[in-house]
Amino acid sequence: MFQPVDHQKTANAAVEQIEDLILKGVLQSGDRLPPERNLAELMKVSRPVLREALKQLEERMLIEARQGGGTFVCDLIGPIFSEAIVQLIARHPSAISDYFEFRRGIESQAAAQAAVRAAPSDIARLDEIVRRMQSAHDAEDLAAEARLDVDFHHAVGEAAHNVVMLHTLRSCYRLLENGVFYNRGRLYDHPTARIELLQQHKTIAEAIRRRDPDEAHRASQDHIDYVRGTLADAQAMDRREQLAGLRMNKPMKNSARS
Incomplete structure (x- = not known):
């Protein structure tokens, strides 16, 4: 699922890849991301770079870190009707x-x-x-x-x-x-x-x-x-x-x- 990123783009490349997985429905609401160390290895980035990418995604309300529980894709399926x-x-x-x-x-x-x-x-x-x-x-x-x-x-x-x-x-x-x-x-x-x-x-x-x-x-x-x-x-x-x-x-x- 996760691929090595372009090191010329560093954190932005990691953000783009995870966003694309969410957009295309590969990563769905409630899915847990791999632990930070594993995800950094999969994407071939340093952990500081990955943390910056995850911070951007969290600011965009696409993922959320749960205390002691890991990082999860947010509930992105809003109500189609109020x-x-x-x-x-x-x-x-x-x-x-x-x-x-x-x-x-x-x-x-x-x-x-x-x-x-x-x-x-x-x-x-x-x-x-x-x-x-x-x-x-x-x-x-x-x-x-x-x-x-x-x-x-x-x-x-x-x-x-x-x-x-x-x-x-x-x-x-x-x-x-x-x-x-x-x-x-x-x-x-x-x-x-x-x-x-x-x-x-x-x-x-x-x-x-x-x-x-x-x-x-x-x-x-x-x-x-x-x-x-x-x-x-x-x-x-x-x-x-x-x-x-x-x-x-x-x-x-x-x-x-x-």
């Missing part, structure tokens, strides 16, 4: 359709670009995630399935090799992980959702593997359409159940006397 707008959306569920529309557009574009740009290691990672998805499905491990679902979409975003898209998607998926827009467990309540979702992810991965951007784009859109439709059906059933409960609990009228 807390106020998140709460506003939560109070107005109809706005969630806009969230799905946003995901439908950006994820299908990411999948299409991944089909063109994915490196062999990107495809290998997708294959591994799909394999683990199958194992989690077979074991009926819903928590693992939900976690791997997010991992899969992260991997597609990384395989698109567009840094702006990558960081936008990561911010979006943080909301997904936190259940901001919908309850993922509610989605899994649908009797065929788990197998349908697994197959959809396999289809997206296969299209990327075959270098078919049109199919990857279509499969990604179909996936979002399915999630949106299934959740809409679940919400409609919840409303019907609530109404039925109100009717059932309504006091019975006294029978008319003959």
